[in-house]
Amino acid sequence: MGTTQLETVPEPKYWHLKTVIGEALDSDFSVGEILPNERDLAARFGVARATLRQALEQLELEGRLQRRRGVGTTVAPPRMGVDVSTTEHAWPGAGQDAWQSVDCTNVVPPQAVARLLDTDAGEETHTVRRLRVSHGQSVAAELLYVPVSSVPELSAIDAPSGPARARGVLRELQRLDLEGQDRAVELGSARADHAKELDRLPGAPVLVVTTRYFSEGRTAAVSVATYRADTCRLTFGDSGDLEISEHEQEQERRAS
Amino acid sequence: MGTTQLETVPEPKYWHLKTVIGEALDSDFSVGEILPNERDLAARFGVARATLRQALEQLELEGRLQRRRGVGTTVAPPRMGVDVSTTEHAWPGAGQDAWQSVDCTNVVPPQAVARLLDTDAGEETHTVRRLRVSHGQSVAAELLYVPVSSVPELSAIDAPSGPARARGVLRELQRLDLEGQDRAVELGSARADHAKELDRLPGAPVLVVTTRYFSEGRTAAVSVATYRADTCRLTFGDSGDLEISEHEQEQERRAS
DNA sequence: GAGTGGTCTAGACCACACG
DNA sequence: GTGTGGTCTAGACCACTCA
CATH class of the missing domain: 3.40.1410.10 (Chorismate lyase-like)
Incomplete structure (x- = not known):
C-alpha cells in the first residue's frame, strides 16, 4: 500500500508537548492557577518525567510558567x-x-x-x-x-x-x-x-x-x-505599555 | 570526633562541573578548539552523561561553548x-x-x-x-x-x-x-x-x-x-567596542 | 560506517515548603 | 509527614556530519 505519509520530520516529543501545554495554558488556565504536578502530567501525556520537564523548562524560559520547589507549577502573569x-x-x-x-x-x-x-x-x-x-x-x-x-x-x-x-x-x-x-x-x-x-x-x-x-x-x-x-x-524609549510577549499562540496563522 | 565540616551546602554536581570546565576552558583551551566528546568527559568526571550535559548546556547558554550535532563541542569565540x-x-x-x-x-x-x-x-x-x-x-x-x-x-x-x-x-x-x-x-x-x-x-x-x-x-x-x-x-549607544563578555580569559594580562 | 550530539526512558534520592 | 520540584543515574536509540 502506498504510504501517503510525507516527509516524516520527527518533531521531538518535548517540543510537541510544549506546544500542546502552551495552548492549554491559553485556553484552560488563568494567571496564578496551579498545574497538576509533574508526575501526574507525565503520566497523563504518557512520557517520562524528564521529557515533560524539558517542555516545562522551555515554557518557564519564555515566562509562561513559574515553578517553585516544594510548592508547584503555576501560570505566570505576562512579563x-x-x-x-x-x-x-x-x-x-x-x-x-x-x-x-x-x-x-x-x-x-x-x-x-x-x-x-x-x-x-x-x-x-x-x-x-x-x-x-x-x-x-x-x-x-x-x-x-x-x-x-x-x-x-x-x-x-x-x-x-x-x-x-x-x-x-x-x-x-x-x-x-x-x-x-x-x-x-x-x-x-x-x-x-x-x-x-x-x-x-x-x-x-x-x-x-x-x-x-x-x-x-x-x-x-x-x-x-x-x-x-x-x-x-x-x-527602551517609551514602550512601557508594550504588550507583546512573543510566544502566545496563533494557531489561526496556519489556517490562512 | 568533632566534625569541623561547616554548613555542607550541597552544591549540585552540574554546577560544580560547570565551574571546573569553565576554568579549564580559560586555562587549557583556545578558541575553536575541540573538546573531548560527551561520553568521554562524563566518564572522566565520573558522572552520568545527562549530568555532564547539564553543565555543557549552561556553558553554551553563556556563549562559552558551541555544540553541533554530528560534529562536536568547540570553544566559542567571545560574543x-x-x-x-x-x-x-x-x-x-x-x-x-x-x-x-x-x-x-x-x-x-x-x-x-x-x-x-x-x-x-x-x-x-x-x-x-x-x-x-x-x-x-x-x-x-x-x-x-x-x-x-x-x-x-x-x-x-x-x-x-x-x-x-x-x-x-x-x-x-x-x-x-x-x-x-x-x-x-x-x-x-x-x-x-x-x-x-x-x-x-x-x-x-x-x-x-x-x-x-x-x-x-x-x-x-x-x-x-x-x-x-x-x-x-x-x-546601545556607542558601546560597540565594549569588550566585556562576562567570562573570557586573558592570561597574558597578568603577565604585564 | 563510525562518531558526534540530541532525545528519551524508568527509575532513585534530595531539598524545600507547608500544614 | 507529605507532596512538590530539583538532581542524578545508566542505560537506549535517533539524527546528523564526515571521511
Missing part, C-alpha cells in the same frame, strides 16, 4: 516591562530610580570590569550593591563599580561599609559631570548570590545589562545589572 | 557586539543597515503584533522577512509587519512576493515621516523557521527585540527580530 532606557542623562541613584542600595564594600572587580574601567589589575573599587524592586518583586540585582579615583572627596569617616556608605558613594558621583553612557544587553546565568536575591535558583537565565558612565573623558563607573529573564521585558 | 541602538531615526532598510531582505508575503500577524499595530484581528499585513549577517554569520532573523494602510502607494503590479516585493515595501516606508520608535528586549526561544535560518535547533535561546515605528500619530510598522543569544551581545 512586566522594565524601563532601562538610557536617554535620561543621569547618574545611578539620581532622583527616584527604583533602585535601593543594599550594601557597599571595597573589592577588586572582575578582570572584565577592570578593563572597562581602565584601572590597574588588582586595584580595589567601591562596589555598591543595589536591588531593583518593581511591582513588589525583586527584578534585578546590580553591582556598581566606582574606582576610588572617581570619588576622591568621599570621606573615609563615613560608615566604612553598608547602605550608608553606598549612599555616600552615589552622592559623590552626582557631583561629577556625566558626559554620556552606553549600554549592552546579553544573556547570562545567575550567580549564586544574585540568584538568592532574585529568589531564583543558581544558573537561572538572566539578562545582563552592562552600563558605562563617562565623565571627564574617561569611564567613571561601570554598572552590571542582572535582570530576571523569566519575568522581565527590558524597554 | 560579538551587535548594534541595535535606536538613536538613528531611520526606517528599516534605510542606508546600509546590515539587513538583507529575504522574502515578503501577505499574512495575518500574530495577535500580539496585531494589537501593537492596532489593526483588526484577521487583517493581513505585508510581512518582510530579513536576515542580519555579521562577521559572515547569520545573527538575527526579523519579521517586519507593515499594514497595507501604511504603504497605500505600493503598486500591486510589483512582484507579488519575494525579495523584490520586500524592497518595494521598504522603499514605500521611506516616504513616510518617521516620528519615533521604541524598543523592547526579552528572552525567547527560537521557532522552527528562525532556528533553521540561524543555524540552531528549535527552542534555542534568543533575544527578541521588538520595535515599533511611529508615523502620523500611529504605529506604522512593527519589527520582531530574534538574535542568537549565545553569540550576540546587543549594544
Whole structure:
C-alpha cells in the first residue's frame, strides 16, 4: 500500500508537548492557577518525567510558567516591562530610580570590569550593591563599580561599609559631570548570590545589562545589572505599555 | 570526633562541573578548539552523561561553548557586539543597515503584533522577512509587519512576493515621516523557521527585540527580530567596542 | 560506517515548603 | 509527614556530519 505519509520530520516529543501545554495554558488556565504536578502530567501525556520537564523548562524560559520547589507549577502573569532606557542623562541613584542600595564594600572587580574601567589589575573599587524592586518583586540585582579615583572627596569617616556608605558613594558621583553612557544587553546565568536575591535558583537565565558612565573623558563607573529573564521585558524609549510577549499562540496563522 | 565540616551546602554536581570546565576552558583551551566528546568527559568526571550535559548546556547558554550535532563541542569565540541602538531615526532598510531582505508575503500577524499595530484581528499585513549577517554569520532573523494602510502607494503590479516585493515595501516606508520608535528586549526561544535560518535547533535561546515605528500619530510598522543569544551581545549607544563578555580569559594580562 | 550530539526512558534520592 | 520540584543515574536509540 502506498504510504501517503510525507516527509516524516520527527518533531521531538518535548517540543510537541510544549506546544500542546502552551495552548492549554491559553485556553484552560488563568494567571496564578496551579498545574497538576509533574508526575501526574507525565503520566497523563504518557512520557517520562524528564521529557515533560524539558517542555516545562522551555515554557518557564519564555515566562509562561513559574515553578517553585516544594510548592508547584503555576501560570505566570505576562512579563512586566522594565524601563532601562538610557536617554535620561543621569547618574545611578539620581532622583527616584527604583533602585535601593543594599550594601557597599571595597573589592577588586572582575578582570572584565577592570578593563572597562581602565584601572590597574588588582586595584580595589567601591562596589555598591543595589536591588531593583518593581511591582513588589525583586527584578534585578546590580553591582556598581566606582574606582576610588572617581570619588576622591568621599570621606573615609563615613560608615566604612553598608547602605550608608553606598549612599555616600552615589552622592559623590552626582557631583561629577556625566558626559554620556552606553549600554549592552546579553544573556547570562545567575550567580549564586544574585540568584538568592532574585529568589531564583543558581544558573537561572538572566539578562545582563552592562552600563558605562563617562565623565571627564574617561569611564567613571561601570554598572552590571542582572535582570530576571523569566519575568522581565527590558524597554527602551517609551514602550512601557508594550504588550507583546512573543510566544502566545496563533494557531489561526496556519489556517490562512 | 568533632566534625569541623561547616554548613555542607550541597552544591549540585552540574554546577560544580560547570565551574571546573569553565576554568579549564580559560586555562587549557583556545578558541575553536575541540573538546573531548560527551561520553568521554562524563566518564572522566565520573558522572552520568545527562549530568555532564547539564553543565555543557549552561556553558553554551553563556556563549562559552558551541555544540553541533554530528560534529562536536568547540570553544566559542567571545560574543560579538551587535548594534541595535535606536538613536538613528531611520526606517528599516534605510542606508546600509546590515539587513538583507529575504522574502515578503501577505499574512495575518500574530495577535500580539496585531494589537501593537492596532489593526483588526484577521487583517493581513505585508510581512518582510530579513536576515542580519555579521562577521559572515547569520545573527538575527526579523519579521517586519507593515499594514497595507501604511504603504497605500505600493503598486500591486510589483512582484507579488519575494525579495523584490520586500524592497518595494521598504522603499514605500521611506516616504513616510518617521516620528519615533521604541524598543523592547526579552528572552525567547527560537521557532522552527528562525532556528533553521540561524543555524540552531528549535527552542534555542534568543533575544527578541521588538520595535515599533511611529508615523502620523500611529504605529506604522512593527519589527520582531530574534538574535542568537549565545553569540550576540546587543549594544546601545556607542558601546560597540565594549569588550566585556562576562567570562573570557586573558592570561597574558597578568603577565604585564 | 563510525562518531558526534540530541532525545528519551524508568527509575532513585534530595531539598524545600507547608500544614 | 507529605507532596512538590530539583538532581542524578545508566542505560537506549535517533539524527546528523564526515571521511
